[in-house]
Amino acid sequence: MSTHTLHFFERVDTALHDATLRTALDRATARFVGNRARAMSALSDADRLRDQARALRAHALSRLDELLERLAERVEARGGHVCWASDGEQVKRYITDLARSRGVRSIVKSKSMASEEIHLNEALEQAGIEVVETDLGEYIIQIAGETPSHIIAPAIHKTREQVGALFEKHLGMPPTTEVPPMIRTARQALRQRFLRADMGISGVNFGVAEEGAIVIIENEGNARLTTTVPRIHVAIMGIERIVERLEDLGVLLQVLARSATGQKLSVYTSIISGPARPGEADGPEEFHLVLLDNGRSQILGGQYAEALMCIRCGACLNACPVYQSIGGHAYGGVYSGPIGAILTPLLQPDLPDSHLLPHASSLCGACQEVCPVRIAIPDLLLRLRADAVRAGKFHPIEKPAIQGYATMMNNPALYRVGGKFAHLGARLLRRKGRIRRLPPPLHLWTRGRDFPALPAQTFSEWWEERERQRRSG
Amino acid sequence: MSTPAGPRRVTLFVTCIVDQLYPEIGKATVQILEHLGVAIHVPRGLTCCGQMAFNAGFRDESYAVAGRTIELLRGQGDVVLPSGSCAAMIRHLYAELFAHSPYARPAAELAARTYELTEYLVDVLGITDIGAHYQGRITYHDACHGLRFLGVGRQARALLAHVREAEIHPLPNCETCCGFGGLFAIKQHAISEAMLDRKIRDVQATGADLLVTGDASCMTQIGGGLSRRSIPTRARHIAEVLANMVDARPV
Ligand code: SF4
Numbered sequence: 165m166s167t168h169t170l171h172f173f174e175r176v177d178t179a180l181h182d183a184t185l186r187t188a189l190d191r192a193t194a195r196f197v198g199n200r201a202r203a204m205s206a207l208s209d210a211d212r213l214r215d216q217a218r219a220l221r222a223h224a225l226s227r228l229d230e231l232l233e234r235l236a237e238r239v240e241a242r243g244g245h246v247c248w249a250s251d252g253e254q255v256k257r258y259i260t261d262l263a264r265s266r267g268v269r270s271i272v273k274s275k276s277m278a279s280e281e282i283h284l285n286e287a288l289e290q291a292g293i294e295v296v297e298t299d300l301g302e303y304i305i306q307i308a309g310e311t312p313s314h315i316i317a318p319a320i321h322k323t324r325e326q327v328g329a330l331f332e333k334h335l336g337m338p339p340t341t342e343v344p345p346m347i348r349t350a351r352q353a354l355r356q357r358f359l360r361a362d363m364g365i366s367g368v369n370f371g372v373a374e375e376g377a378i379v380i381i382e383n384e385g386n387a388r389l390t391t392t393v394p395r396i397h398v399a400i401m402g403i404e405r406i407v408e409r410l411e412d413l414g415v416l417l418q419v420l421a422r423s424a425t426g427q428k429l430s431v432y433t434s435i436i437s438g439p440a441r442p443g444e445a446d447g448p449e450e451f452h453l454v455l456l457d458n459g460r461s462q463i464l465g466g467q468y469a470e471a472l473m474c475i476r477c478g479a480c481l482n483a484c485p486v487y488q489s490i491g492g493h494a495y496g497g498v499y500s501g502p503i504g505a506i507l508t509p510l511l512q513p514d515l516p517d518s519h520l521l522p523h524a525s526s527l528c529g530a531c532q533e534v535c536p537v538r539i540a541i542p543d544l545l546l547r548l549r550a551d552a553v554r555a556g557k558f559h560p561i562e563k564p565a566i567q568g569y570a571t572m573m574n575n576p577a578l579y580r581v582g583g584k585f586a587h588l589g590a591r592l593l594r595r596k597g598r599i600r601r602l603p604p605p606l607h608l609w610t611r612g613r614d615f616p617a618l619p620a621q622t623f624s625e626w627w628e629e630r631e632r633q634r635r636s637g
Numbered sequence: 638m639s640t641p642a643g644p645r646r647v648t649l650f651v652t653c654i655v656d657q658l659y660p661e662i663g664k665a666t667v668q669i670l671e672h673l674g675v676a677i678h679v680p681r682g683l684t685c686c687g688q689m690a691f692n693a694g695f696r697d698e699s700y701a702v703a704g705r706t707i708e709l710l711r712g713q714g715d716v717v718l719p720s721g722s723c724a725a726m727i728r729h730l731y732a733e734l735f736a737h738s739p740y741a742r743p744a745a746e747l748a749a750r751t752y753e754l755t756e757y758l759v760d761v762l763g764i765t766d767i768g769a770h771y772q773g774r775i776t777y778h779d780a781c782h783g784l785r786f787l788g789v790g791r792q793a794r795a796l797l798a799h800v801r802e803a804e805i806h807p808l809p810n811c812e813t814c815c816g817f818g819g820l821f822a823i824k825q826h827a828i829s830e831a832m833l834d835r836k837i838r839d840v841q842a843t844g845a846d847l848l849v850t851g852d853a854s855c856m857t858q859i860g861g862g863l864s865r866r867s868i869p870t871r872a873r874h875i876a877e878v879l880a881n882m883v884d885a886r887p888v
Contacts, residue, residue, distance in 0.1 A: 619659075
């Protein structure tokens with residue numbers, strides 16, 4: 165196993181030994197799971213809505229180039245600029261160049277996993293530009309010097325107590341574990357930044373081709389400020405996040421909000437279609453839409469295309485017992501949880517241990533059960549595992565073990581003899597009808613669980629004996 | 638598919654785990670089906686559905702094992718398995734494994750006549766009372782594959798509701814995975830154990846003396862955890878309960 169392989173396991177180990185993390189995850193995921201379940205069961209036609217949502221996403225992906233071009237055309241017709249970026253480097257160059265040429269010194273940001281994906285903040289800071297995250301969760305992890313651990317709740321891994329301590333240290337707030345005063349303090353700190361910022365950078369929930377508009381949903385209102393107060397607004401959109409028509413949002417926004425937070429709809433839905441027009445009092449002078457590919461077009465049309473239907477609601481993370489146990493940072497990539505275990509190996513194949521992520525699942529299917537667009541997550545994980553094996557990425561012991569298993573299962577005589585040997589071995593290890601320590605590598609099983617002793621007679625032997633007796637009797 | 642009239646005959650596929658580790662589950666299944674007048678056939682040399690290799694990503698090896706299983710089950714009528722996970726492998730994943738292969742058709746045809754045990758009892762035979770008896774507290778864990786890929790759960794509950802003198806106590810988070818997941822339990826043993834810890838906490842909260850599930854693998858995981866922690870609650874397969882064979886094996 166390479167040292168990088170150890171990294172994933174080390175991250176898992178750290179997470180599993182972090183009692184505070186466990187508390188934070190238990191509290192938050194239980195709340196999300198409960199809210200989602202209530203919101204979905206309140207719908208009389210949830211199943212139909214999910215089918216429609218899936219169909220809309222499938223349709224949009226099947227005509228992706230055409231819809232993107234239409235979107236770009238219409239945005240430009242309204243005075244916006246469009247940047248087609250095939251990777252993160254292009255985006256970073258485009259935005260830093262833009263910032264430099266416009267004398268931007270301070271940037272506020274809101275709602276963008278895509279910018280996390282390309283590590284935009286680092287690039288901007290290196291260019292000497294101040295960047296401030298304005299979503300409360302993002303702001304918390306920014307002052308903590310961390311990365312998001314959840315698609316929609318980036319600071320889910322922190323307890324209220326930890327956030328209180330952070331605010332005390334960085335914002336000079338009196339110690340508290342109450343949420344409202346923390347929000348007030350953050351808001352005051354951020355207000356200054358909004359007023360000072362020359363550029364606002366946002367993500368995009370959906371791009372609407374017919375309208376030439378982008379849609380941003382949020383609960384805090386800061387995305388509205390980010391996109392309207394500074395004189396320049398840059399929106400970064402993963403190219404797959406497109407829908408054809410405004411009407412499609414009726415279905416998608418409903419299932420998104422219900423799956424994500426259990427709300428019927430998010431508090432704010434902004435539809436933005438360009439810079440302020442002459443005579444308009446509000447809105448930025450300039451609007452730039454960055455269309456980020458970064459590996460997505462490679463996925464399109466292949467056996468993982470379905471992963472592009474994801475609308476980033478985060479429901480699969482909350483429902484996943486693995487995510488609930490280890491949290492988002494253990495995954496190592498930008499996207500975590502079950503969908504992250506698919507997207508990370510596809511979008512960040514250079515991460516040395518990303519091929520291990522598809523194995524961080526018991527394939528229980530809880531993710532697929534909650535996914536509003538019904539992505540067959542377990543099937544995709546299984547395909548990724550098969551790809552990794554084809555690429556020779558597996559533990560050295562696995563191949564002989566699996567080949568031994570297959571040979572045995574394909575040869576009844578061997579299967580019998582093997583069973584006999586196993587039984588003899590098990591007899592030596594057995595205490596009171598169970599085994600407390602198996603030999604390596606199976607000792608990993610008996611670290612925390614007893615293994616049953618093997619019986620003297622297998623079922624097949626019993627059956628054959630019974631049949632013999634029947635025939636002769 | 639069976640016709641509703643006439644004597645029934647099924648092919649029993651006990652799966653490799655039951656064959657090697659828990660023959661009692663197989664015997665219990667035989668007893669239940671025969672008690673209901675179903676004739677049983679067990680093809681010689683049937684071993685494994687191929688799931689272990691498939692889940693590990695070794696599709697060539699899985700193809701060989703599963704292909705052999707398809708051959709052995711060709712023309713064998715309804716197939717019943719006392720395992721949601723293996724039944725789900727055949728019903729759901731064989732299509733993926735054998736897509737564009739000569740086995741695509743036989744695989745689809747096999748999937749259509751494959752049943753998990755409780756599903757067969759309740760949905761095909763229409764039976765919910767098997768005359769079972771257990772004096773004590775039972776709680777039921779939904780094994781993930783049966784639950785999510787076959788829709789099994791309702792049937793098991795209906796069957797347990799008819800077990801005489803048994804008190805059924807709902808298991809909190811009964812639909813949450815116990816952390817088994819085949820090789821996952823070894824490759825990701827630390828996560829698997831964390832998941833098991835929660836499951837055991839929930840089992841203990843019910844005060845049940847019997848934890849029942851429809852999958853020998855979940856039973857191994859939860860039972861092994863209970864045993865290691867010296868918790869007296871026993872883990873049993875639903876067939877063992879229905880056949881009054883709860884006491885047939887030691888742990
Ligand atoms: S995969 Fe499905 S459940 Fe998970 S974030 Fe995407 S849309 Fe939501």
